[in-house]
Amino acid sequence: MVRNLSLKLEDFEFKADLKPFSRDSTYGRIITEMRTEEGSVLQHAYLTTDGTHILFSRGIGSSYLDKDGNQVAKIIEVDEEGKEIPKTSSMYKSTINLGKTITIEEYSGYDVESTYVLNSENVEELTLLLLECKILLEKGQLFRFKYAYHDTIKPKEAILIPKDDYIIVVVGEYVPPTMLEVSQIIYEEVEEEEEEVLEQSDFDIW
Amino acid sequence: MKIHLAYENIDALLVLIPTHRHKKRIRRTPSGDEVIRQRYLVFDVNNRNETLSEEENIIQKLKESDDDIDVELAGKYINLTTRIVVNDNFTPVYNYMKYEVLLRPDGTLKERPHQLTLGNVNQSVPVRITNELIDPKECLMKYFFRKSYFITHTNGLTFKFLYDIAKKLSESGKFARLDAFHPETKKLQPLVLYDNGRKFPRAYIEGKTKGNSYCLILHLSDQELKIPEIQSGSDDEN
Numbered sequence: 205m206v207r208n209l210s211l212k213l214e215d216f217e218f219k220a221d222l223k224p225f226s227r228d229s230t231y232g233r234i235i236t237e238m239r240t241e242e243g244s245v246l247q248h249a250y251l252t253t254d255g256t257h258i259l260f261s262r263g264i265g266s267s268y269l270d271k272d273g274n275q276v277a278k279i280i281e282v283d284e285e286g287k288e289i290p291k292t293s294s295m296y297k298s299t300i301n302l303g304k305t306i307t308i309e310e311y312s313g314y315d316v317e318s319t320y321v322l323n324s325e326n327v328e329e330l331t332l333l334l335l336e337c338k339i340l341l342e343k344g345q346l347f348r349f350k351y352a353y354h355d356t357i358k359p360k361e362a363i364l365i366p367k368d369d370y371i372i373v374v375v376g377e378y379v380p381p382t383m384l385e386v387s388q389i390i391y392e393e394v395e396e397e398e399e400e401v402l403e404q405s406d407f408d409i410w
Numbered sequence: 411m412k413i414h415l416a417y418e419n420i421d422a423l424l425v426l427i428p429t430h431r432h433k434k435r436i437r438r439t440p441s442g443d444e445v446i447r448q449r450y451l452v453f454d455v456n457n458r459n460e461t462l463s464e465e466e467n468i469i470q471k472l473k474e475s476d477d478d479i480d481v482e483l484a485g486k487y488i489n490l491t492t493r494i495v496v497n498d499n500f501t502p503v504y505n506y507m508k509y510e511v512l513l514r515p516d517g518t519l520k521e522r523p524h525q526l527t528l529g530n531v532n533q534s535v536p537v538r539i540t541n542e543l544i545d546p547k548e549c550l551m552k553y554f555f556r557k558s559y560f561i562t563h564t565n566g567l568t569f570k571f572l573y574d575i576a577k578k579l580s581e582s583g584k585f586a587r588l589d590a591f592h593p594e595t596k597k598l599q600p601l602v603l604y605d606n607g608r609k610f611p612r613a614y615i616e617g618k619t620k621g622n623s624y625c626l627i628l629h630l631s632d633q634e635l636k637i638p639e640i641q642s643g644s645d646d647e648n
Contacts, residue, residue: 229638232514236524238495238506246503249455250491257454257483258500259491265452268437268445276445279437286442308547312616312629315430316554321637344547365551370637374554379429382560383623384569 209295213302213336213347218329222320222373281357292352292359302333302364305345306378311363314376322364322371330371337366351375411603413561413628416536417575422568423532426559426603429627451486453479455500515638528593529604535591537601539575539615543584546616553612553631561615561626569624576624579617588613588628601630608632 208219238246250259268276280288324330337347351362365372411426437445455461457480462468471477494502508524531537563569579586590601590613600609610630618625 225638227633229515230633230636232512235511235513237509237511237521238503239509240497240503240506244497246495246497246506248493249496249500251494251502252451252488253490253492257451257488258494258496258502259451259454260458263451263453263455263458264449264488264491266447266449269448270439270443270445276439278440279445280440282436282438282442284436286438308550311550312546312555312558312627313429314555315558316556319554341551365635367551367635367637372635372637377430381618381625381627383618383620383625384560384562384572385623 207296210299211302211333212299213333216329216332217299218324218326218333220322220324220326220330223323224318224320226319289357291355291357292350294355295350295352295362300349302347302349304348305340306348306363308344308346310378311346313378313380314361314363314374315379316374316376317360318375320373320375322373333364334366334369334371337364337371341366411559412532414532414534414536415539415561417539417571420571421536422571423564424568424572425562425564426531426628427562429558429560449488451483451488454483456480527602527606527609529602529607530590530593530599531601531603533593535593535596537613538589538591540587540589542587543579543582544587544614546583546585549585549614549629552635554633554635555614555629555631556608556633557610557630559628559630561628572626573619573622573624575615576617576626577619579615579626580619585614585616585629588615600632 206221208221211218211220238248240246250261250264251257252259268279270276282288322330322333340346347364349362350359352359360375360377363374363376365374413424413426415422415424437447439445457478462472462478465471465477495504495506497503509521510524512520514520561572563572588601589598591597592599600611601613602609610632612631614629614631616627616629
């Protein structure tokens with residue numbers, strides 16, 4: 205089922221959904237198969253340490269126990285100070301206001317975790333947003349909003365990137381640069397190596 | 411993780427630290443008491459859905475009994491498990507071949523014997539910072555960067571080496587491309603952090619300086635910023 209986001213930029217508001225795409229959909233997917241000499245395909249399983257049970261991952265469950273060994277029905281996640289980490293509501297529950305932006309420099313502090321194409325039946329509004337994204341990119345900036353598929357204690361950030369006639373939504377987390385210092389400086393010389401002109405490797409995965 | 415990095419006529423062994431480090435999750439009871447995670451056995455191979463569904467009149471059997479649950483086993487605490495390879499009869503197999511099967515987006519299949527990918531960042535032939543500079547905006551709008559690492563010094567010598575690189579890059583306002591090489595053939599190849607690791611065909615380095623401090627970030631990409639044919643899939647969290 206397609207879930208719609210409600211996006212708002214200044215005066216206009218419209219519904220849109222996220223169509224996922226990945227590296228696999230561009231270049232293909234490699235699966236490693238294990239086969240016998242006769243060609244039968246084998247599979248992975250898990251052997252318990254006592255050697256008595258062979259399990260598949262779905263056959264292993266997990267739960268949380270308190271210090272007395274009793275099962276705990278509800279657990280919470282806390283920060284280093286022991287305070288409960290509050291949950292961020294799902295982005296599908298309320299209107300997303302596209303008022304916040306990041307600079308291109310800040311975008312380099314994100315590791316891309318997942319990618320989507322913003323899709324909408326409201327073509328006019330989507331085109332308008334695409335135009336706004338392109339104007340913003342000219343200024344070296346990108347729209348961003350909080351990405352939380354479900355209610356979560358670990359929301360990510362979604363960045364809107366205009367690409368041709370589409371808006372790509374990149375999901376990731378920002379980490380600021382860490383500046384490093386040192387007091388001692390020592391020099392050393394190493395023999396120069398011959399420069400070679402080489403072709404770049406391509407993205408083909410085969 | 412270490413990286414053997416060369417720039418102009420200098421090379422050095424340095425340390426890579428992931429920019430996005432995994433944060434330890436701290437779980438508690440609602441009253442704040444510590445908890446421990448315990449794994450337990452749900453069912454073994456004899457009670458898999460696939461095995462049960464092969465039985466005759468399985469629906470009727472499940473209505474009349476609890477054949478899908480082995481009360482002697484279910485809930486048994488287990489600790490470490492070892493990953494093994496089994497055949498259709500769930501018998502461990504030790505002698506087998508690995509193959510790589512490629513499924514292309516157009517639906518075509520290709521296969522070949524598994525090829526071990528050797529890590530190439532910490533070997534005798536260093537990863538080289540090239541003179542090819544690229545505007546950060548152009549670079550970030552051309553590739554998706556999946557992983558990034560801080561390149562850090564190990565002593566005063568390597569501090570100076572890295573500080574100088576960071577300063578040059580910072581002043582130029584550009585990213586520099588990195589080239590990685592095959593350990594034996596010395597041919598250019600995608601950057602691979604460890605054996606059988608992911609191949610990154612593009613690697614760029616970003617540098618910043620502030621007073622006597624520097625920051626060098628290695629950005630790795632395995633995907634161009636382009637859209638494949640839009641799929642009809644849903645927006646399920648991936």
